Amino acid sequence: MNRNLSWLDQIIASKKEEIKKLLPLHSKMEKELSELSMPRKAFSAALRHKKKMGLIAEFKRSSPSIGVIGSSTDPILQVSKYRKAGADCISVLTEEKFFNGSLEDLKKIRQSVKLPLLRKDFIIHELQILQSILAGADAILLIVSILPVKDFFRLYSYCMQVGIEPLVEVHDEVEIERALEAGASIIGINNRDLRTFHVDLLVSRRLLPLIPEDKIVVSESGISSSDDLCDLRMRGADAVLVGEFLMRQEDPAKAIADLLSRSFLPRGTRKSPIFG
Ligand SMILES: O=C(O)c1ccccc1NCC(=O)[C@H](O)[C@H](O)COP(=O)(O)O
Numbered sequence: 001m002n003r004n005l006s007w008l009d010q011i012i013a014s015k016k017e018e019i020k021k022l023l024p025l026h027s028k029m030e031k032e033l034s035e036l037s038m039p040r041k042a043f044s045a046a047l048r049h050k051k052k053m054g055l056i057a058e059f060k061r062s063s064p065s066i067g068v069i070g071s072s073t074d075p076i077l078q079v080s081k082y083r084k085a086g087a088d089c090i091s092v093l094t095e096e097k098f099f100n101g102s103l104e105d106l107k108k109i110r111q112s113v114k115l116p117l118l119r120k121d122f123i124i125h126e127l128q129i130l131q132s133i134l135a136g137a138d139a140i141l142l143i144v145s146i147l148p149v150k151d152f153f154r155l156y157s158y159c160m161q162v163g164i165e166p167l168v169e170v171h172d173e174v175e176i177e178r179a180l181e182a183g184a185s186i187i188g189i190n191n192r193d194l195r196t197f198h199v200d201l202l203v204s205r206r207l208l209p210l211i212p213e214d215k216i217v218v219s220e221s222g223i224s225s226s227d228d229l230c231d232l233r234m235r236g237a238d239a240v241l242v243g244e245f246l247m248r249q250e251d252p253a254k255a256i257a258d259l260l261s262r263s264f265l266p267r268g269t270r271k272s273p274i275f276g
Pocket residue numbers: 058060063064065066093190192193194197220221222223241242243244245
């Protein structure tokens with residue numbers, strides 16, 4: 001790890017190298033896209049107007065904050081357990097350098113499950129969005145904090161143009177304003193500070209009241225109990241995204257059943273949550 005660059009700077013640098021390798025394939029990828037049926041709306045449809053808290057279950061092999069996670073290295077087996085236990089969508093961390101992920105994991109999972117798939121990676125260019133669609137993703141992550149403003153708006157528009165749903169990830173008030181200005185309909189509040197790795201569910205508690213009720217809101221990171229899930233539901237979250245807690249379980253199906261044991265709750269209002 002280069003001590004002179006933050007790990008995020010190193011990730012962005014490695015993404016730029018990946019993009020250079022994709023450039024010669026641009027027209028071939030555009031042709032393949034033109035042959036696909038569109039549009040995709042499965043991701044938001046799986047999370048909107050639910051009578052229960054939505055669950056996005058993540059396949060994550062490793063992470064910069066804790067290293068290798070969990071016992072399962074078989075993506076198909078792990079995701080099959082997620083599906084059977086009631087997950088609404090699957091998130092696949094495909095970043096290779098720091099998460100030991102791969103696009104191959106996404107392709108394998110696409111072939112094995114019908115649930116909507118979110119590609120979790122550090123997207124900074126249109127070619128990565130094209131690549132995500134061709135690998136079978138229904139949604140991709142646009143992380144506001146790593147994108148220059150003009151790049152964020154350009155990539156958001158490109159997602160609308162090519163028909164893939166962006167989960168716009170925020171971590172503070174300014175980033176929420178930018179997401180709303182772009183017209184984001186699905187907003188992910190990451191409870192994890194991507195620079196310090198510090199995780200605090202109070203981030204969702206602080207930011208939920210700032211997001212209009214018609215937006216789908218996903219609370220991401222640090223969720224590990226039905227208490228967490230209930231509190232977020234009463235504060236107006238539509239869904240949670242859970243990775244490490246599920247990847248660590250010998251029995252992820254039981255862990256999901258426990259997480260969802262009290263999920264049939266009406267979604268609370270964001271500006272004035274009412275606690276029973
Ligand atoms: O997972 C990490 O340690 C991490 C560190 C720095 C940037 C991103 C990171 N993870 C990506 C995610 O946001 C999480 O994988 C996802 O929200 C699930 O979080 P968790 O349930 O805490 O694994």
